[in-house]
Amino acid sequence: MVAVLPLTLRAATLRRRGQVLVGPVDLTIGPGGITAVIGPNGSGKTSLLRMMHGLERLTSGSLDWSLPPATARTRQSYVFQRPVVLRRSVLANLAYPLRLRGVPPATAEARARAIATTFELTALLDQPAPSLSGGELQRLALARALVTEPEVLFADEPCAALDGRATRQIERHLLAAADGGTRLVMSTHDMGQARRIATDVVFLLHGRVHESGPAAAFFDAPQTPQARAFLNGDIVE
């Protein structure tokens, strides 16, 4: 199978009502690893992820996968900061993306049950998804995003509202997915989380990539005063 990566952004810009939300951004996402998109509130983390996933249309610049856009769209998934679930059972939620792709019901159900085992959702399969707790919802959203075995997974603050135990569970699943060959691009405001699991870091400021590179190098020796201030917990304007 021809890989969908690398993803290349050139002067990619997103504006709404004349205001720049993100960009111009030049960035290449190559195969393998976990990229953490970090930066202060309002720096454009969510907008960048949505733009890369195709939920927002570029105002200017270019965004290219190594495959045609229509094919690329089928090889990626997205986990929203506030999990969105269908008003159906957990099982139906897990099978849904497969059914959209025309997978027969029996096969879809089998794969849904398999991933439910991995994500410890088996006991919840027959429950209506909207009745789950926050941690369960996020596990379901992540499992549903991974059931199609995407090459790229975008995750927007996947642990934003979770307690320590749920966060640890989600991180374990994220790492397992990355080990399984899925390229992860996630935003986070939790620097501890970024240090724990990221291989690369993109530091956004005012909608632009202020600094980027391997996670270890970034956290050990940030190159810019703003990145240093941010990592120190100062307010960066």
Next chain:
Amino acid sequence: MIRALLLALLLPLSAQADTLRMAVTTSFENSGLAEVLLPRIAADTGVEVQLVVVGTGQALRLGAAGDVDAVLVHARAAEEAFVAEGHAPYRRPIMYNDFVLVGPASDPADLARATDAADALARIAATRAPFVSRGDDSGTHQAELALWNAAGITPDGPWYRPVGAGMGAALNTAVGMGAYVLADRASWLNFGNRGGMAIAFEGDPALFNQYSFLPIDPARHPTVNAPAAAVVESWLTSDTARQVIDGYRVAGQQLFTFNAE
């Protein structure tokens, strides 16, 4: 009951085989004569007559459009125009009933001494006694206007009250106001809420209300069931029809007089 409902739901939607669709006026339907006539027609001729009950104007429109096979109405001028326009080859008089002038028992306009219908109306106009008019362009309303016209009076003024409603509603209004009103005898006899009202004038041939049968011309509307119309017409003009129509009674009174030739 449920099984009967299900069975009926599964029945086909279409109508039966030999049927005649006939547009008739509300006053005819309200007289109750149809409930006696139609079963006899079906038994004698095998034709099921389906009545579409509407106002006179709408009945003639349905006929002109070819949506019914025949029309049975009581509005001579309109019928003659209908024939002249070629919708029906002729009009065949079948029977008549009559209109009565109903008013308060005290009879303030002294209709008891009226010599004919024109005189009765003249007395109402002269005393300015309240008068309720249907005002809905129905056959009864047209008959009322023709009577005023024949009396040489243009009814106008606060005493003349067109209500724009059906016969029952007009009678109710007249009772409420203690007014005179023109009604067909059948409606009056069947009317429950008479209050202090009674028939104030009746019997003038000018008050006769002729019903005519008009078959729709198959040359103009090939889809009409002309054979069934012919069968029903010949039954309606037969001696059997004479016995049924003349023998029909409401509250002991004869309503219709057969006069087909």
Next chain:
Amino acid sequence: MTDLLAGLREALRLIVTLDADLIEITARSLQVTLTALLIACAIGLPLGGWLAVRRFRFRRAVIAVLNALIGLPPVVVGLVVYLLLSRSGPLGVLGLLFTPTAMIIAQVVIITPLIASIAHQAMRDLWADYHDLLISMNATRWQRVTTLLIDGRRALLTAALAGFGRAIGEVGAIMIVGGNIDGATRVLTTAIALETGRGNFALAVGLGLILITIALLVSGASHWALRTERRSLW
């Protein structure tokens, strides 16, 4: 008051004696209304979903027209359908006037805008929830609409019941296109109108009570069916 009590007695008498005429016109009422409802739902529900999902230039105008059509007097619908189906009208050759089919057509015209409008409102809220997810999952337009229809089924049932209520109680339009012919196109509502005109108030009220009972039964049955569904659809 006496007329109402007499109406109650009359209704009980008709039901207890399984009055043949009553069964016939009740069955025809249900046949006409349920057929019209089925057709109107097949048009109105996807239309409502489509209007919620699709952004196009005249969307607001279409929704405004839809809401205006809800207020259309049934008599006007009846008259227009009559003019179309009349032997002298453009569809006269079909010979549908004064048949239950003509009544179904009129009812479909009357209740489809109502069903589409209620469905649209419900679907719009659901779509606000689902929008990003379904776009992200690359759902086709048709898949988006069907997902909304399935997950919004409770709201859609409400829309269908509103349509049913309006159709089963409708009299103006079906009187014109059906003709209220005894044994062919007479239904509960036109029979009620007829008996009112004849002054048989007790019988008219009795038929009205039966009509309300049927509406209650249908509403109750559909809510019960939805509550007892064991497994969600997919």
